[in-house]
Amino acid sequence: MKSKKITATNSLQKATKRWGFLFMGPVLIAFIIGFVWPFIQGIWLSMCQFRLISDAKFIGFGNYVKTFQDASFRHAFWYTAMFAIVSLVIINVLAFIVAYILTLEIKGSNLYRTVFFMPNLIGGIVLGYIWSMIFDGILGRYQTSILLESKYGFWGLIILMCWQQIGYMMIIYVAGLQNVPGDILEAARIDGATSMQTLFKVTIPNVMSSFTICMFLTLTNGFKLFDQNLALTGGQPFIIQPGGTTVKTTEMLALNIYNTFYSSNTTSQGVAQAKAVVFFILVAGLGLLQLSYTRKREVQQ
């Protein structure tokens, strides 16, 4: 009986090795069509001048030069960076607090978890428009609007993102908190640790892997934010400089790329593509940096 089982497992492993590619295939093909190929094409197009991508003309690194000369891109970068950091901190702190409270065996905590998670299921564009009405319903009383002050736009977007993402991050933290071994907590209690000590010396180190994931998600989400930005303020208000050029004060990187791409300048598509490549390197770099940093703080059980 036992030996049979072993041979069955062995032949299963062999079969898996032999036929694995068959099962990998579709995913691999989809991955190549959906990600790898467009990505390579994107890099190629960033060095071209084009209107239709089937009709591109190679021009070298001119697009990158224009990208770095573009003041609006630099403004969008700093604005986005600030947004990403602020939202990362606020979302993670609040999500952890909520998760911590909801794992304290409060009555109806399952209901709370569901309710907190729900905003995450709504699309970004819809949220943006709904929140713009909510904010203006309030700001209207003070004779102003979210479109009139950059700081309202900034904090409005933070509130929106918190509302949407805290529930999602909370679920990840809840899962992490539930996995903290009871015996360690018990040992801490027996050793006379206060609840604060337990939290900071036992619980948090044990959920560091959740922090890694959540911080990665919030950081990259913050950088890539597009729908909500477009729908909530669309870059308004603009600072209209003498000479007629504008700075779109609440325009983030992704929206900046989008606006560049669809402007009617014949060279702008290539510039937008170059911006997108720079954007990718930036987000990937920051994401990996953050990953390696928090990874070091994880503990193995």
Place this chain on the structure above:
Amino acid sequence: MKKKIVSTMLCAAMITTMLAGCGGSDNGGAAQTPAADDSAAEAPAGDDSAAAPAAGGGSVYWLNFKPESDEVLQEVAADYTAKTGVEVKVVTAASGTYSTTLLSEMDKSAPPTLFVIGNQAGVKDWKDYALDLNGTAIANELNTDAYNLYDETGKLVSIGYCYECYGIIVNPDLIEKAGHTMDEIKNFDGLKAVAEDIHARAGELGFDAFSSSDMDDSSSWRFTGHMANLEYYYEQEGTNWTECPPTISGKYLDNFKNLYDLCINNSLTDPKELATGGHDAENEFKTGQAAFFVNGSWEYEAVKADVPNATMIPYYCGVAGEEKAGLNCGTENCWAINSKASAEDQQATMDFMVWCVTDPDASRKLVDTFGVMPYKSAAESTNGFLAAADKYTSDGCYVMNWATNFQPNVDSYRATLVSALNQYNADQSDANWETVRTAFVDGWAAEYNAVNN
């Protein structure tokens, strides 16, 4: 070791998934057109590489520009297929996304055979993709050359299939209810007197002068696109622009301000509440809450049931001699045939177009949604606003052409103007109006430079 490789791959896969958004959205159709791309790489300058697959006998793919007409167009397309067996696909770009949709659709393996090139900027961008329509069957059906677009070599790039007019829609019944007559409104002073009187007595009358002039995307074009036209029109000083001027002077901006101020300050809605919109101006007009509504001839279908006497008056703004002003007539609805489509598809498209403007039933349906079609055999217009435009013209008034179509980098220019107007609406100070002036005048030059350098 293996575990490490697997986890690295997983990591890479995850990161790519997360970041797919940044590259992916920019080249939506990329994955589907590897073939077209290869051929372009071999012959980078070649324009003739992306041909649509020839369907037996040809088919029509119309990329429609007017969301409000979508339903009728689908119906007409189905009729044509039922009659002739030729497949007609109509795809409608969502409001305000026509140019982005066109850009991505043209890159697909079966691009639109019939699309819209609506203005000189469009001609510049798309002339290489448009068939020369000079002397073609459809061109011979036209009854006027006024709405056609040519490129600099005289190629007929696109031809008007309908035209429109805009101005101020008025409910004459409400004007009379307020104790005035339409005859009092012959210039800006007349309009101002009537509007201010109605606004002052709004509580007692139960209706106000102007409907809301929201500044959100669904409404702001009525001001940044249409009303702005009065400035450009008068600035042309009688010689119509044929291409986008690098700069404008803003000489008549004060006239724009006259009418704009009248609009926002004698309205149902406090100007401070216009920024994010949420008011339904059309509904306010239809339900008799407002006597004036800044919009165009396409609104006739929507308001005629509730306001059967609705008519349209010109943008009176205090320019000398404006008693002789007419409505703003023009079009951005011009058909172009894709020159890269197969000969069969081009022929099928041409046949379909001719059928649209000659078949009594089809042209009836189309004229009812478009307003009017400038073709010899097309059905008569039943649009009251276009009739008003006609009346002004036959009374010897000047037609205000759509100089607004020359706005450079139009989306960006208008967005800047909206931002400036938002500040002004919230606080109607001189300083804020100067910002509007900067956006309006200097913004034109800045956008022109951005596009042409």
